[in-house]
Amino acid sequence: MNKFSGFSDLCVPYNSSTKELLGILKELDELGFKNVAIEQIYNHDSCDKKGDPIPDPIDLKPLSKELNGRLRLLNRLTIVYTEANVTLVTTRSAKLRGYHLVAVVPKTEDAFQHACQTMPCDIISYNSDTVRSKMSRKFYFVAVNRNIMFEIKYAPAIVNSNDRKDIINRAHKYHSYGKSKNVIISSEARDRFQVRGPYDIANLGLIFGLSEEQSKNAILALSRKVFINAEARRHGKAGIMVRVRQAAAVDSDDYSDSELNEPISDSSEEESEEEMDEDEDMQSDGGQEPPRKIAKV
Numbered sequence: 001m002n003k004f005s006g007f008s009d010l011c012v013p014y015n016s017s018t019k020e021l022l023g024i025l026k027e028l029d030e031l032g033f034k035n036v037a038i039e040q041i042y043n044h045d046s047c048d049k050k051g052d053p054i055p056d057p058i059d060l061k062p063l064s065k066e067l068n069g070r071l072r073l074l075n076r077l078t079i080v081y082t083e084a085n086v087t088l089v090t091t092r093s094a095k096l097r098g099y100h101l102v103a104v105v106p107k108t109e110d111a112f113q114h115a116c117q118t119m120p121c122d123i124i125s126y127n128s129d130t131v132r133s134k135m136s137r138k139f140y141f142v143a144v145n146r147n148i149m150f151e152i153k154y155a156p157a158i159v160n161s162n163d164r165k166d167i168i169n170r171a172h173k174y175h176s177y178g179k180s181k182n183v184i185i186s187s188e189a190r191d192r193f194q195v196r197g198p199y200d201i202a203n204l205g206l207i208f209g210l211s212e213e214q215s216k217n218a219i220l221a222l223s224r225k226v227f228i229n230a231e232a233r234r235h236g237k238a239g240i241m242v243r244v245r246q247a248a249a250v251d252s253d254d255y256s257d258s259e260l261n262e263p264i265s266d267s268s269e270e271e272s273e274e275e276m277d278e279d280e281d282m283q284s285d286g287g288q289e290p291p292r293k294i295a296k297v
Contacts, residue, residue: 004035004072004223004224005224006032006034006035007032007219007220008033008035008037008219008220008223008224009033009036009187009189009219010035010037010101010151010184010186010223010226011037011078011125011151011153012024012028012036012037012188012189013038013039013188014038014040014058015190018062018063020192021063022066022067024190024192025067025071025073026192027195028195029067029070031197032197032198033071034072035071035072035074035223036074037073037074037076037100038074038075039076039103040055040057040058040078041077042055042078042079042080043081044082044083044089052089052092052094052095053089054089054093054095055077055095056098057075057098060074060075075098075101077096077099077101077102077103078105078125079102079103079121080104080127081105081106081107082106082107082111086119087118100227100230100234101123101226101227101230102120102121102122102230103122103125103151104119104124104125105124105125105127105130106124106130107130107133108133109133109135112124112133112134112135112136112139113136113139116136116142117139117142120233121148122148122229122233123149123150123151123184123226124148124149125153126153126170128156128163128166131163131166131169132170135173137177137178140174140177141178141181144182147182147229148182149182149222150178150182150183151183151184152167152170152171152183152184152185152208152218153167153187153188154167154186154188154196154201154204155188158196171207171210172209174208175209175210180208180209180210180211180214182222183208183222184218184219184226185204185208185218198220202215202216203215205218
């Protein structure tokens with residue numbers, strides 16, 4: 001059974017208030033979602049670069065226990081950066097391995113090109129400051145070929161009309177640059193009332209310039225693809241060794257291939273000839289059987 005099956009919401013911001021976060025997760029569970037990623041943010045431009053600046057991934061076991069394991073919870077790290085030297089931090093960080101998903105928010109056009117070309121990540125996203133940043137058609141398809149997804153967040157569009165305009169503008173850029181390939185839809189819900197069901201999100205996808213099939217895949221098939229690619233990124237390349245099994249021991253009662261291919265022996269023919277000779281001898285004696293001895297009384 002595929003452990004990544006079902007509808008997915010890949011962006012639920014972490015809230016220190018466990019009660020509010022549980023309310024969002026329970027609402028997602030009631031609406032039919034199966035996989036949810038809890039987002040933590042690392043701002044490379046404002047954080048101290050000494051040591052390992054990436055935050056520790058939160059422990060999701062208590063939340064999963066409260067939900068009785070009905071949701072598959074994942075850790076997601078969103079990296080906001082401008083300079084390409086962020087890769088020095090990510091490659092050295094031991095904490096990064098504790099996150100299931102890695103998303104990036106490039107703040108400049110150069111950072112966007114770096115994210116599409118070389119940044120080891122799973123999702124390219126945006127925030128309120130970068131929602132109108134420029135993109136390139138060439139590098140968009142570079143990211144598509146690397147199986148990186150582009151994210152649309154619907155909850156801010158529900159709450160604020162200005163954000164709605166910016167998000168629709170961003171979504172239409174995805175359509176004009178790359179025909180909305182590799183576009184996923186997440187919530188970024190900060191309240192349980194901002195969450196919508198899977199089929200409502202699919203209808204929102206039509207407003208964002210996606211086709212009906214793309215809208216369904218944005219919360220189903222492509223999300224599963226993100227999980228699989230993220231697992232491959234975390235565990236790296238692997239080799240497979242193939243060994244030839246030795247032939248099993250053959251029982252003595254079984255015939256070997258050489259014995260089956262041998263011609264049938266003449267022993268049966270010899271036996272039949274002997275029987276015919278005996279019949280001829282009996283006929284030559286008149287067909288009389290030898291007298292039987294009678295026991296004396």
